[in-house]
Amino acid sequence: QLLLQESGSEVVKPSQTLFLTCGVSGASFNVGGFSWHWIRQAPGKALEWIGYTFYSGGTSYNPSLKSRVTISVDRDRKHFSLRLTSVTAADTAMYYCVREGAGDWAFDSWGQGTLVTVSS
Amino acid sequence: EIVLTQSPGTLSVTPGERATLSCTATQSVSKNYVAWYVHTFGQAPRLLIYGATKRATDVSDRFSGSGSGTDFSLTISSLGPEDSGVYYCQQYGVSPRTFGQGTKVEIK
Numbered sequence: 001q002l003l004l005q006e007s008g009s010e011v012v013k014p015s016q017t018l019f020l021t022c023g024v025s026g027a028s029f030n031v032g033g034f035s036w037h038w039i040r041q042a043p044g045k046a047l048e049w050i051g052y053t054f055y056s057g058g059t060s061y062n063p064s065l066k067s068r069v070t071i072s073v074d075r076d077r078k079h080f081s082l083r084l085t086s087v088t089a090a091d092t093a094m095y096y097c098v099r100e101g102a103g104d105w106a107f108d109s110w111g112q113g114t115l116v117t118v119s120s
Numbered sequence: 121e122i123v124l125t126q127s128p129g130t131l132s133v134t135p136g137e138r139a140t141l142s143c144t145a146t147q148s149v150s151k152n153y154v155a156w157y158v159h160t161f162g163q164a165p166r167l168l169i170y171g172a173t174k175r176a177t178d179v180s181d182r183f184s185g186s187g188s189g190t191d192f193s194l195t196i197s198s199l200g201p202e203d204s205g206v207y208y209c210q211q212y213g214v215s216p217r218t219f220g221q222g223t224k225v226e227i228k
Contacts, residue, residue, distance in 0.1 A: 049216055104153035106170035107155065
């Protein structure tokens with residue numbers, strides 16, 4: 001069974017860079033057709049899609065965040081990462097790493113989430 | 121970007137009742153790639169329905185999805201205390217993936 005586990009910065013100062021990684025275990029990371037996503041939820045708000053990467057390295061980002069986001073994959077370490085620059089208080093949120101299944105499977109596996117707070 | 125609007129915002133139901141949640145898209149969703157998730161406090165969201173009508177693995181048959189094009193719905197028959205939470209619809213036909221704002225289901 002697939003297990004996704006987020007780790008990384010829990011408190012980030014305004015204007016600095018948020019960095020999270022998502023460890024992938026229990027299933028093949030390199031299976032074609034899957035995409036690996038980051039999704040967040042700010043306090044009291046709805047879920048917000050950040051972007052995704054394929055194992056091959058292709059990416060797509062939410063236009064509202066595109067200028068500040070990089071999602072990358074580390075094939076040797078079996079994880080993928082999120083980098084968000086120039087953070088503000090509006091980036092305080094629970095961040096989830098998620099797998100989107102091939103075809104019509106949707107977001108079928110989620111990490112437990114990690115809370116990131118932007119504060120000086 | 122496809123905007124999804126969910127209604128109602130909050131649904132308060134008696135145990136054993138049936139609930140229908142709606143999700144309307146601003147444009148037709150490609151291949152009816154609409155999913156439904158439930159999010160309960162302290163847990164990650166859980167996939168219930170994908171492809172508008174297909175139940176995810178281990179999801180109770182009390183949950184059913186319907187709809188196509190721009191109008192979709194989730195029906196939960198015979199609600200129980202374990203069904204309380206916030207339910208989100210989501211489209212994954214195109215990027216950016218988008219979510220509705222959620223329907224909060226409360227069990228009286």
